[in-house]
Amino acid sequence: MNFLNGITLLLVYQLVGEVTVRLLDVPIPGPVLGMVMLFVTLLIRGQAPESVDQASSALLSHLSLLFVPAGVGMMVHFDRIAEEWVPITLALLLSTIITMVATALIMQVTSRWLVGARQGNQGKEPGGD
Amino acid sequence: MTDPGLKDIWVYLSASPLLGLTMTLVAYGLAYRLYLRTRSNPLANPVVTSVVMLIGVLMLTGTTYDDYFEGGQFVHFLLGPATVALAVPLYQQFSRLRQLWLPVTISLVCGVTIAAGSSIGLAWLLGGSTEIQMSLAPKSATAPVAMGISEKIGGLPSLTAVLVVITGITGAVLGTKLFEWIRVTDDTARGIAMGVAAHGIGTARAFQVSPQMGAFSGLAMALSAFATALLVPWLVDLMQFLVSHYALHG
Numbered sequence: 280m281n282f283l284n285g286i287t288l289l290l291v292y293q294l295v296g297e298v299t300v301r302l303l304d305v306p307i308p309g310p311v312l313g314m315v316m317l318f319v320t321l322l323i324r325g326q327a328p329e330s331v332d333q334a335s336s337a338l339l340s341h342l343s344l345l346f347v348p349a350g351v352g353m354m355v356h357f358d359r360i361a362e363e364w365v366p367i368t369l370a371l372l373l374s375t376i377i378t379m380v381a382t383a384l385i386m387q388v389t390s391r392w393l394v395g396a397r398q399g400n401q402g403k404e405p406g407g408d
Numbered sequence: 409m410t411d412p413g414l415k416d417i418w419v420y421l422s423a424s425p426l427l428g429l430t431m432t433l434v435a436y437g438l439a440y441r442l443y444l445r446t447r448s449n450p451l452a453n454p455v456v457t458s459v460v461m462l463i464g465v466l467m468l469t470g471t472t473y474d475d476y477f478e479g480g481q482f483v484h485f486l487l488g489p490a491t492v493a494l495a496v497p498l499y500q501q502f503s504r505l506r507q508l509w510l511p512v513t514i515s516l517v518c519g520v521t522i523a524a525g526s527s528i529g530l531a532w533l534l535g536g537s538t539e540i541q542m543s544l545a546p547k548s549a550t551a552p553v554a555m556g557i558s559e560k561i562g563g564l565p566s567l568t569a570v571l572v573v574i575t576g577i578t579g580a581v582l583g584t585k586l587f588e589w590i591r592v593t594d595d596t597a598r599g600i601a602m603g604v605a606a607h608g609i610g611t612a613r614a615f616q617v618s619p620q621m622g623a624f625s626g627l628a629m630a631l632s633a634f635a636t637a638l639l640v641p642w643l644v645d646l647m648q649f650l651v652s653h654y655a656l657h658g
Contacts, residue, residue: 289489296492308552310491311633317495327496335493338486339626342612343455344436345487348480349551350459350573352566354466355473359567366536370544371571374527375578375605376586378548382519383592383601389511390597 285334292317422471428479435461448616450581455573455609487551487608494611494626501623504596512600516628519604520635523548524643532651543567545644547575549636550607550629557637561644572607579606580613595621603628 296313305312321327327335338345353360360367421427439457446452466476477484498505505512527544536544542563546554551572558568579602587598595618602610603625611629615622 286489289492292492292495293488307634307637308491308550308556310488310552311550311630313488313492314495314498314630317492318498321495321499322502327499332496334489335496338490338493339497339612339615339622341436341440342490342608342615343453344432344458345483345490346455346551346573346576346609347432347436347458347462348477348484349569350455350577351462351466351476351480352473353459353570353573354463356564356567356570359564360570363536363540366531366534366540367544367571369534370527370530370536371547371575372578373530374523374544375548375575376582377526378519378523379579379583379586379601379605380590381522382515382604383587383597384590385518386511386515386597386600387592387594389514390508390594393510394508 281330282333282337285328285330285332286338288331289313289317289334289338422475423478425479425482428476429482430479431462431465431476432458432480432483435465450584450613453577453580453609453613455580456577459573490608491550491552491630494630497619497623498627498630501620501627504620505624505627508596512627512631515597515600516604516631516635517639519601519628520548520632520639521643523605523632524636524640525647528644528647538562539564542644544571546636546640547571548605548607548632549640550633553633553637557640561641573609576606576609579610583610583613584617596624599624600628603630604632607632 292313293310294313296311296316297309300307300309300312317331321331435458436454439452439454439461442457443449443452443454462476465471466473524545527547528541531541531544539562542561543558545561545563546557546568548554549557549572551569554568554572555565557563559565583598583602583606587593587601592598592601598617599614599621602614602621606613607629611622611625614625
């Protein structure tokens with residue numbers, strides 16, 4: 280019953296998200312807005328109910344499974360991918376690597392610089408660089 | 409006698425969602441077992457193995473993607489509630505997030521711009537058509553968002569869905585090695601980078617590394633869905649303006 284309550288709540292938030300997005304005509308997907316609303320609810324309540332916690336970990340522990348049907352869709356696009364496979368594969372691979380490296384470095388540098396500096400002022404000096 | 413009987417059963421099964429759904433779960437079950445056998449080697453990513461197995465079976469049996477998707481859609485649908493569910497780990501990491509909101513915001517805006525800009529730029533340099541460039545542009549965002557943006561800027565939404573999955577797999581497979589090479593050891597920074605570059609598939613991988621990396625990856629995935637929807641159409645206009653300017657005067 281707990282799990283059922285949890286999954287129902289997730290669906291209700293998704294539904295409210297979808298409806299709001301359509302009513303307000305904003306370019307954000309419904310589930311993303313639903314997530315924000317649930318997050319705000321949890322903040323207000325000050326704790327995550329057992330049921331939501333259970334349903335959420337059940338869904339998230341096999342998140343990869345949920346992408347499989349979209350991945351199989353590749354078979355519909357074999358021709359298109361074969362035609363332009365060089366730009367597709369190289370651009371995708373290089374761009375993913377660049378994005379990942381750049382974002383990780385930016386996050387590491389800015390968090391040391393902005394947060395580390397504040398902590399440094401309170402006590403220890405940040406690492407020497 | 410048995411031949412027409414078998415054929416009837418096949419006709420029934422290929423028209424019902426049961427087969428596609430069961431196949432997806434069985435393939436994933438096998439792929440996941442293989443993944444555990446290889447001690448969670450990112451190269452044996454369960455999405456890759458299950459997609460390869462399923463495409464193989466569909467092609468051998470001459471089943472169309474549409475028939476398969478009759479069943480596959482039930483799994484695909486759960487992406488929605490799973491996105492909502494990300495609020496829970498996010499909430500559990502809230503105190504850490506509050507401390508880091510400024511670096512997170514800066515990294516997100518830069519990461520989303522780099523993801524879209526570099527894929528358009530590289531595809532253009534390598535001679536890809538405009539349609540391919542536009543289909544690639546939102547590839548780092550989560551599938552439903554990316555498809556919507558792709559349609560808006562002139563890409564092929566269903567091709568984008570596939571590119572999104574391949575991007576996620578690439579990020580999940582390469583991520584931990586890349587972070588080792590560039591010596592980023594902090595799970596917060598690794599999570600943010602994973603979520604920005606490789607959305608939900610990267611997040612699934614991040615949760616296997618640590619709950620903190622998973623939560624931040626989920627956060628980055630959710631926020632970059634917002635940022636991509638807001639920034640990418642604008643970025644595309646800017647890049648097209650620059651290209652036409654260059655073509656006229658360069």
